[in-house]
Amino acid sequence: MDYWCELAWLPPGEVVSGVLVTVDGSRISAITPETADPPPGAVVLRGLTTPGFANTHSHAFHRALRGRTQADRGTFWTWREQMYGVAARLDPDSYLALARATFAEMALAGVTCVGEFHYLHHAADGKPYDDPNVMGHALITAAREAGLRITLLDACYLTGGIGTALVGTQRQFGDGDAVRWAARAEDLAKAYRKTPEVEVGAAIHSVRAVPPEQMTVVVEFAHQQASPVHAHVSEQRRENEACVEAYSATPVQLLHDRGALGPRATAVHATHLSNVDIALLSGSTTHVCMCPTTERDLADGIGPARALLDAGSPVTIGTDSQAVIDVFEELRAIELDERLATGKRGHWQARELLNVATAAGHASLGFPDAGFLVPGAWADLVSIRLDSVRTAGASKPTAVESAVFAASAADVHSVVSGGRRIVAEGRHMLGDVGGMLADSIGALHE
Numbered sequence: 076m077d078y079w080c081e082l083a084w085l086p087p088g089e090v091v092s093g094v095l096v097t098v099d100g101s102r103i104s105a106i107t108p109e110t111a112d113p114p115p116g117a118v119v120l121r122g123l124t125t126p127g128f129a130n131t132h133s134h135a136f137h138r139a140l141r142g143r144t145q146a147d148r149g150t151f152w153t154w155r156e157q158m159y160g161v162a163a164r165l166d167p168d169s170y171l172a173l174a175r176a177t178f179a180e181m182a183l184a185g186v187t188c189v190g191e192f193h194y195l196h197h198a199a200d201g202k203p204y205d206d207p208n209v210m211g212h213a214l215i216t217a218a219r220e221a222g223l224r225i226t227l228l229d230a231c232y233l234t235g236g237i238g239t240a241l242v243g244t245q246r247q248f249g250d251g252d253a254v255r256w257a258a259r260a261e262d263l264a265k266a267y268r269k270t271p272e273v274e275v276g277a278a279i280h281s282v283r284a285v286p287p288e289q290m291t292v293v294v295e296f297a298h299q300q301a302s303p304v305h306a307h308v309s310e311q312r313r314e315n316e317a318c319v320e321a322y323s324a325t326p327v328q329l330l331h332d333r334g335a336l337g338p339r340a341t342a343v344h345a346t347h348l349s350n351v352d353i354a355l356l357s358g359s360t361t362h363v364c365m366c367p368t369t370e371r372d373l374a375d376g377i378g379p380a381r382a383l384l385d386a387g388s389p390v391t392i393g394t395d396s397q398a399v400i401d402v403f404e405e406l407r408a409i410e411l412d413e414r415l416a417t418g419k420r421g422h423w424q425a426r427e428l429l430n431v432a433t434a435a436g437h438a439s440l441g442f443p444d445a446g447f448l449v450p451g452a453w454a455d456l457v458s459i460r461l462d463s464v465r466t467a468g469a470s471k472p473t474a475v476e477s478a479v480f481a482a483s484a485a486d487v488h489s490v491v492s493g494g495r496r497i498v499a500e501g502r503h504m505l506g507d508v509g510g511m512l513a514d515s516i517g518a519l520h521e
């Protein structure tokens with residue numbers, strides 16, 4: 076299959092006209108720049124075409140909370156109570172429907188690979204289902220049906236806070252100890268060993284949820300599987316204070332002591348960091364995942380993204396709580412938040428931000444061969460309108476700036492994911508995604 080791109084963003088970061096992308100199966104087989112006219116039979120992609128976007132931090136079920144958590148006043152911790160309420164109402168069937176709709180919404184926003192940070196393992200009373208991985212399978216099925224590759228980051232979640240047992244809904248998250256968690260996660264990984272579109276990775280939910288001696292087991296699992304390992308890190312000041320009080324170490328120091336940092340690791344949020352934390356993360360080339368629309372929604376704060384990148388940590392983005400699903404909004408927020416915090420412009424260039432959503436994100440999810448338009452890479456193509464009311468007036472030299480700083484998810488008109496055309500003319504292959512979302516979310520709130 077041939078795709079002819081009016082403009083395409085090619086390595087090392089330039090916009091080129093008339094790029095013919097030849098796809099063979101799930102991979103790009105050839106790239107031919109400066110092709111004057113589309114050859115017969117080629118699909119014409121107007122606007123700017125970029126590699127697919129990697130959403131490295133998602134909790135699919137949080138989509139059911141959008142809007143509802145904005146009523147009245149509240150804190151991170153009252154938001155968490157509402158999130159637990161939805162968790163308690165989900166079962167494998169309702170989770171499949173909700174996640175499929177949520178992942179389809181991501182596809183419409185240009186996401187071709189999602190890192191699903193999964194901790195909703197068990198039934199509402201905390202008992203495992205007959206198949207203890209049925210919820211993980213539901214998420215993977217949902218992603219495949221929506222046309223996304225997925226890295227299922229199976230989260231170890233053992234305590235409700237440092238030194239406190241899981242209570243209420245939290246019992247759904249726990250496996251008892253990390254050895255039992257690893258046995259379950261290994262079964263899940265085995266089931267997808269021959270499925271190239273699916274990666275099973277590990278997650279340490281947070282220092283609140285995994286005691287240090289149990290972290291070691293999770294890290295060993297990730298080493299054995301050579302898989303990504305993600306962790307929520309320093310999202311809230313209160314989390315840092317509790318960690319220092321209990322262990323005389325920050326969350327980053329604790330993860331470092333337990334061998335959890337490194338090139339296959341991703342620290343999610345990384346909001347409240349000391350200079351030592353930044354040195355440990357960047358010195359180990361640990362990825363960091365910024366989730367700016369969630370962090371502003373929850374009043375978490377602004378993480379030191381530029382300082383981390385400069386010191387050596389690749390930066391990625393995640394839609395996390397699904398407060399909105401718009402990759403452009405996440406990307407420009409990284410720059411715009413730093414402008415507000417410092418009173419200065421120009422921390423990030425648009426092409427650096429596009430790299431956050433493409434190559435860096437895919438590497439964090441264990442797909443280092445995606446996120447580039449080069450022969451041999453995964454055939455993921457996102458095409459962005461440059462003639463909408465938001466983007467009209469864009470020019471070739473600044474097309475990336477127009478996309479990153481002015482486009483919205485609604486400007487994504489075509490998405491090819493692993494060689495499959497999953498979005499065409501702004502419509503997802505599954506049809507009415509709004510209707511799918513309304514039905515699956517409505518059923519949970521009845």
Ligand SMILES: [Zn+2]
Nearest residue numbers: 134192307395
């Ligand atoms: Zn999260």
